[in-house]
Amino acid sequence: MADLYRLHSASTARNYRQDWVRFASWCADRGISMMPADPEVVAEYVRENAARRSGAGDRMYSIATLNRWVASINYWHRNSGLRVPGEAACVSAAVSSVRGIYRDNGERPTRRAYPLRFGELEEIVDVSRRDATTWVKRARERRDSALLLLGFMGAYRRSELSMLAVDDVTFSRRGDLRVRCGGSHDGPVDDDFVKHVPLSRDHAMCAPCAYRRWLEVVANVHESGRPGVMRLLRGHEEFDSHVCSFAPPVVPDPGVPVFRAIRANGNISAATLSGSAIHAAIRRRAALAGYPDEVVSRVGGQSLRAGATAERLLDVSQLS
Structure with missing residues (x-):
């Protein structure tokens, strides 16, 4: 292996x-x-x-x-x-x-994923947060914003996001993330399988901030279950500054999955969110933001990686 x-x-x-x-x-x-x-x-x-x-x-x-x-x-x-x-x-x-x-x-034509660019992602995240008017919606917003921003900033595939465990992600002192995206959990971490996700100037689009906000929910699930999540999210506080530099919440079992399903009643599953469920979540967020059906039908699990690649190519072309 x-x-x-x-x-x-x-x-x-x-x-x-x-x-x-x-x-x-x-x-x-x-x-x-x-x-x-x-x-x-x-x-x-x-x-x-x-x-x-x-x-x-x-x-x-x-x-x-x-x-x-x-x-x-x-x-x-x-x-x-x-x-x-x-x-x-x-x-x-x-x-x-x-x-x-x-x-x-004429079957199985090649359909390239719609690349979600930074400005589009900014709009989707903003609409998602404004729509989060109940504690259940706030839980989903925190999870999906972390999915969107971490997936984009790290150019992750949906399979990589699905397989992330809490102990795969560590914070630096200044708030950056060090994310292990492959290899064994038992041996030393090979730097070839580690991605560094930097903090952003704008807290609203900061992937480490979004991840920490979702990690608060995960920690509460393991410490006090659904009541703890309700207490955390019913007392809604405005997200108006960086939180990535604060000490991250402690999850008792760091081997648990980062991203999980959230049921209609707010119960959060212990099982990992599948790649297809991540695909569906990204598509739902694009639909909520008002994107037309023909665009939504092409948005999905690969859109974040495709968008990050497109942004990098644009940066290179502007420098050349």
Whole structure:
């Protein structure tokens, strides 16, 4: 596993591991050897999954996803010193055939995520805070503002946000965040997997401030449950200055997830917020801010990373 993290990014390593578990389960259900895998088995795996459709009738998996699954199968075989099944002609033919079917039927077109730029994010966060008129809405606003600002400032994927635990995030003395985004929690932290998220001049758009405000909610959940969250958020105080330089709230079990689901009655789940739920939360915030349906339909989990990348490219072009 150490080799996997050393040779690939944290997200790629995680995907390869999850993809392999998926393929192993598929093989086990059919009584098929997963290692070494017969190339014809891998080809059938591609064809079968390409044919799967959602309840709405849409293709469930893109060509990019199918290609990644083959790459992960190849990786685990190569790492074990075995013949790589995905390089066989039958597998290449299966992927090419599926690609042609998708193209001919106009299915699974490539849709780039709408990049949320800083000004747009500022508007979304502002509307979210003005809409937070009850303690439950305030809890959701704190969570979603932390998601939006941390995701944008750190250029995070939704999977990285979903997997964050409290002990992955530490504050510096001046309020910056040091965020571990991959690797083992048991060993030393490799700097290759750490991102530094700086504080912003404007407290309203400061990712460390937004994170600390949500961490207050998480700490209250673990200390006194729903009543503690209610006490914290019913006594609403204006957020009118930086809070990131204050000592962060202490969460008794720092291994718990940062981002969790919030039910309609305000109960906060102990389980991590899934990537799809993060995608939906970002889309809801864009809709609340009044963005048209055609934009909202393209906003989601990758919009924060795409927006951060677009802002960096703009900065570079202005300097050149």
